[in-house]
Amino acid sequence: MPYQGELAALIAAALWSTTAILFETTGKRIGAMNTNLLRLLLASLLLCLTFFLQTGTLYPVHASTDQHLWLGLSGIIGLAIGDAALFVCLVILGSRLATLLLSLAPVITTLFAWLFLGEKLNALALSGIVLTIAGIIWVVNESEHDPAHGSRLRGIVLGVIAALGQGFGVILAKYGFRTEIGTLDATLLRMIPATLAMWLVMLLLRRISPMKRVLHDRKSIRFIIIASIIGPFLGVWLANAAVKYTEAGIASTLLATVPILVIPLVWILRGTRPTLRAVVGTCVAVAGVALIFLR
Numbered sequence: 001m002p003y004q005g006e007l008a009a010l011i012a013a014a015l016w017s018t019t020a021i022l023f024e025t026t027g028k029r030i031g032a033m034n035t036n037l038l039r040l041l042l043a044s045l046l047l048c049l050t051f052f053l054q055t056g057t058l059y060p061v062h063a064s065t066d067q068h069l070w071l072g073l074s075g076i077i078g079l080a081i082g083d084a085a086l087f088v089c090l091v092i093l094g095s096r097l098a099t100l101l102l103s104l105a106p107v108i109t110t111l112f113a114w115l116f117l118g119e120k121l122n123a124l125a126l127s128g129i130v131l132t133i134a135g136i137i138w139v140v141n142e143s144e145h146d147p148a149h150g151s152r153l154r155g156i157v158l159g160v161i162a163a164l165g166q167g168f169g170v171i172l173a174k175y176g177f178r179t180e181i182g183t184l185d186a187t188l189l190r191m192i193p194a195t196l197a198m199w200l201v202m203l204l205l206r207r208i209s210p211m212k213r214v215l216h217d218r219k220s221i222r223f224i225i226i227a228s229i230i231g232p233f234l235g236v237w238l239a240n241a242a243v244k245y246t247e248a249g250i251a252s253t254l255l256a257t258v259p260i261l262v263i264p265l266v267w268i269l270r271g272t273r274p275t276l277r278a279v280v281g282t283c284v285a286v287a288g289v290a291l292i293f294l295r
Contacts (some may be wrong), residue, residue, distance in 0.1 A: 009254035011167035012238035014187030019231030021269060022094040023087060026220045026227070028149065032087035034214045037165065037202060038224050040079070040195040043232035047188050054159055059192065060185035067176050067189060074172035075190030079236070080197045082165020096266050096274070100259040101159030103285045107132050108167030110219035110292050116171060128291025135285030142277045170251065171243030173243050177193040183241040193237065260286055 048058045063071075107129045114121040140156065140280045152192040158257050169190075176186060216222065242251040266272050 005242045005251060007249050007256055008238040008245070009242035010257070012235045013255050013257045014261060015230045015238070015260045016255070017099070017234040017265055019227040019235065020090065020099050020258065020262055021152070022223045022264055023231070024090040024098075025093045026223045027087055029220045030214045030217055032091045033084065033202065033207060035220075035224060036084055036087045037198055038196055038214070038221075040191070041234055042225060042228035044188075044195045045235070046229065046233045047184070047191055049236075051188055052185055054184065058253065060181075060188055063181060063185060063189055064179060067181055067186075070172050070176035071181075071189035072167075072193035072254055074176060074196045075192070075194035076171045078169020078171065079167050079190060079194035079232070080183065082162045083194075084171060084198065086162035089133040089155050089162055089243050091203040092150040092152070093159065094260050094266075096259065096272075096278070097140070097157055098155070098162075099262050100136055100282055100285060102154040102166060103132055103136055103256045103259055104160060104163035104224050105170075105287060106253045106256045106278050106289045106292055107169045108164055111173075112168060112171045113247075117174060126286040127130045131288030131291060132285045133285075133288070135281045135288060137282035138284070139278050142281070143276065144201035152206065170243055173240065177244050183237060183244055186244070187237045188238045190230065237263065250293050253289045256289045257286055 023035055050056050051060070086098060089101065092098075093101075110119070110121065110125060112127070114120040146275070173186070173190065174188070181189075239251070239255060242254065251292065262281060263274050263282060267274060
């Protein structure tokens with residue numbers, strides 16, 4: 001099927017724009033870490049069930065050592081560390097600004113792909129990098145007076161860390177795809193290590209006990225279930241398909257359209273009307289990403 005990688009990336013972006021708002025809501029109600037832990041666990045269970053229905057086993061034990069290594073590292077860096085930073089950023093800055101900061105991910109992916117995968121980095125790509133960064137800075141500077149739930153600087157730093165995690169995670173996943181493997185298999189090989197790593201860290205830090213109180217918040221649990229199905233389950237599966245069937249930079253470029261899709265959703269669902277500068281700045285940032293795509 002032509003353009004299946006690009007199509008998978010666009011659908012994933014549409015799903016993620018919705019989950020960003022849902023996870024922001026639950027993060028403010030029950031905490032960012034609790035939200036992340038539950039969504040990873042639910043996504044892992046859904047993926048294992050799907051894999052069992054398809055193959056009769058719960059986990060792709062047939063995968064090679066290299067695939068386990070690179071896809072596992074990709075999951076830990078991208079889905080555990082990167083998304084942990086993103087969830088706190090969502091609570092502090094809100095979904096619109098947090099997803100805009102994730103526009104840095106394709107910039108990071110492109111630079112890493114140039115360094116480690118030998119992909120081309122020409123003048124057009126460099127122009128796109130500059131444009132993306134300029135658009136983000138323009139919007140972030142305007143939003144200085146927007147209400148933030150916590151330290152604004154901390155939220156921005158965490159947003160950048162989230163972008164680094166996503167960008168580097170894509171490169172590691174690309175290494176895992178050097179040999180043939182199914183997209184569902186690859187999604188499991190990323191999601192399971194990420195889930196185990198996050199839960200292990202939280203257990204060691206003794207942060208699991210408050211989860212008992214969290215489970216009584218039925219609205220949050222309902223939102224997490226919905227968001228886990230359309231985000232880390234379907235969304236990550238489609239994102240892995242995008243990475244497999246198209247170049248790393250292209251996949252990240254199309255996945256980076258999330259902040260544009262979030263703007264009308266936030267306006268419709270919360271009545272928060274964006275300023276003209278926010279809309280233009282976001283479009284400029286994503287246009288910069290598009291230039292990277294055209295390199």
